[in-house]
Amino acid sequence: MKRVLAIACMIIFSSGVAFSQTDESIEIQRLVPMGGNLHGWNLNGDVTHFDAQNLYLHINGQAEMYLDYGFVIMVSADYEKKGDKGIVSVDIYDMGDKDHALGIYTAEKDGTATKVAVGAQGYMSAYILNFWKGPYYIKVFALAGVQDLKKVLLAFAEAIDKKMPSDTSLPMRALRLNKEGIIPGSTMFFPKGFLGHGFINNTYSAQYSFGDDNEVRMFISEYKSSEAALAAFRKYRDFVSKDKDKRYEELKGFGEISFYYGDRFNKEYIIVKKDTYLCGAVGDTLVGPQRTLLKDIIPE
Numbered sequence: 284m285k286r287v288l289a290i291a292c293m294i295i296f297s298s299g300v301a302f303s304q305t306d307e308s309i310e311i312q313r314l315v316p317m318g319g320n321l322h323g324w325n326l327n328g329d330v331t332h333f334d335a336q337n338l339y340l341h342i343n344g345q346a347e348m349y350l351d352y353g354f355v356i357m358v359s360a361d362y363e364k365k366g367d368k369g370i371v372s373v374d375i376y377d378m379g380d381k382d383h384a385l386g387i388y389t390a391e392k393d394g395t396a397t398k399v400a401v402g403a404q405g406y407m408s409a410y411i412l413n414f415w416k417g418p419y420y421i422k423v424f425a426l427a428g429v430q431d432l433k434k435v436l437l438a439f440a441e442a443i444d445k446k447m448p449s450d451t452s453l454p455m456r457a458l459r460l461n462k463e464g465i466i467p468g469s470t471m472f473f474p475k476g477f478l479g480h481g482f483i484n485n486t487y488s489a490q491y492s493f494g495d496d497n498e499v500r501m502f503i504s505e506y507k508s509s510e511a512a513l514a515a516f517r518k519y520r521d522f523v524s525k526d527k528d529k530r531y532e533e534l535k536g537f538g539e540i541s542f543y544y545g546d547r548f549n550k551e552y553i554i555v556k557k558d559t560y561l562c563g564a565v566g567d568t569l570v571g572p573q574r575t576l577l578k579d580i581i582p583e
Contacts, residue, residue, distance in 0.1 A: 307355050307356050308356055311356060311357070311377050311419075312358065313446060314358075314375050314419070314446050315330055315360055315375065316360075316439055316443060319442055320438060320441075320442060321438055321442060322364070322435055322438055323364045323367075324362040324363065324364045324367075324371055324435065324438075324439075325362060325363065326360060326361075326362055327361045327370070330359070331358065331359045333356070333358075333359070334355075334356050334357075335354060335355075341359060348390070349376070349387060351474050352383045352386050352387040353378050353379040353383035353386075354376060354379070354387075355377040355378065355418075357374060357377065358374075359372065359373065359374045359375075360372070361373075362439075367429060367430055368428060369426070369427040369430070370425065370426040370427055370429075371424070371426075371429060371435060371436070372423070372425075373421070373422070373443070374421070374422040374423075375419060375420075375421050375443065376420040376422075377419060378418055378420055380418050381417060381418060381453075382485075383472070383474065384415040384416070384418050385404075385454065385457065385472050386471065386472030386474060387415075388415040389470065389472065390471070392406060392413070392468070393406065399412060401414045401437070401441060401444050402415055402416035402421065402451065403415055403417075403453070405440065407437075410425040410429075410432065411424040411425075411436075412437065412440050414440060414444070416447050416448075416450075421443055423436050454487070456503045456582075459503060459582060460489040462576060462580065464493065464576070465490070465491050466489070466490045466491060469489045469490040470489040471488050472486070472487055472488075473487075473488065477504065478502075478565070482514075482515045482518045482519070483502075483515060483519070483561065484504060484506075485506070486503065486504040487502065487504075488501065488502040489501055489502075491576060497567060499564055499565065499567075499568075499573050499576075501562075501563070501564050501576065501577060501580050502562065502564075503561075503562050503580065503582065504561040504562070505559055505560055506559050506560070506561065507559070512556055512558070512559050512561050516561055520542060523542070526544075526546055528547040529545060530545035531544045532544070534553065536578070537574075537577065537581065538556055538562065538581055539557055539558075540555075541554060541555040542554055543569070550565060550566070550567065551564075551566055551567065551568060551569040552564070552569075553569055553574070557581050557582060558582065562577070562580065563577075564576075564577045
């Protein structure tokens with residue numbers, strides 16, 4: 284018991300600043316691997332903490348992106364093994380909710396990586412294994428030559444995964460996008476600025492194949508109120524009105540209010556407002572099958 288208390292104190296104070304015992308900090312501390320089936324790897328030094336104020340000290344150059352994705356708090360730990368010259372590091376990020384955890388995971392995902400059955404989704408690439416589950420984004424990586432690398436990375440990931448809640452379900456909007464024709468791995472979450480528009484935020488997007496290199500992107504943005512969604516819809520319509528070469532048509536049968544337009548680059552768009560949602564499709568051709576899919580994606 285004394286050892287457990289000592290470790291807990293070490294985690295709380297190791298960064299040199301005493302972190303308040305919020306629910307988030309208590310839970311994330313519990314996820315740090317402290318032993319067990321780690322193939323002889325043991326904690327090396329202190330577990331460090333980072334919050335929104337000092338995250339840049341750990342991931343300088345990327346901190347702003349993490350903050351955009353809702354970053355709350357994280358812990359980082361290094362591990363060593365007698366007889367092994369390598370070092371294994373673990374970073375555990377609390378991103379606030381499933382949306383933002385999945386979002387940062389997909390933003391950094393290596394499309395050529397190998398999938399691994401850990402967490403809600405995971406992949407292994409070279410010297411790193413990343414996965415997300417619930418509100419957490421976890422990175423396990425080797426800083427030097429580690430023996431049995433894949434086996435070791437997976438052991439750490441599984442040890443963390445077992446300490447987490449069992450829920451591996453996707454967020455609701457990601458599930459709505461999971462339709463026939465979806466391109467695997469294309470589902471992404473954008474906290475702000477989707478399609479380059481500052482008024483399209485909190486957005487899920489996925490791409491779909493309709494054959495012959497015909498790919499279409501569908502998206503669902505959720506706002507805090509129906510009024511906020513309508514304001515975003517109107518801003519998009521105002522943006523379209525500035526394109527003198529556009530093709531424009533108000534549509535029926537899509538949500539509460541919707542329009543179609545084609546821009547000067549021969550891209551077609553359908554934008555829909557429904558309750559607290561702004562939905563849409565973007566592609567070279569938006570005809571029967573593409574429009575049917577969009578109707579199926581719009582939340583009921």
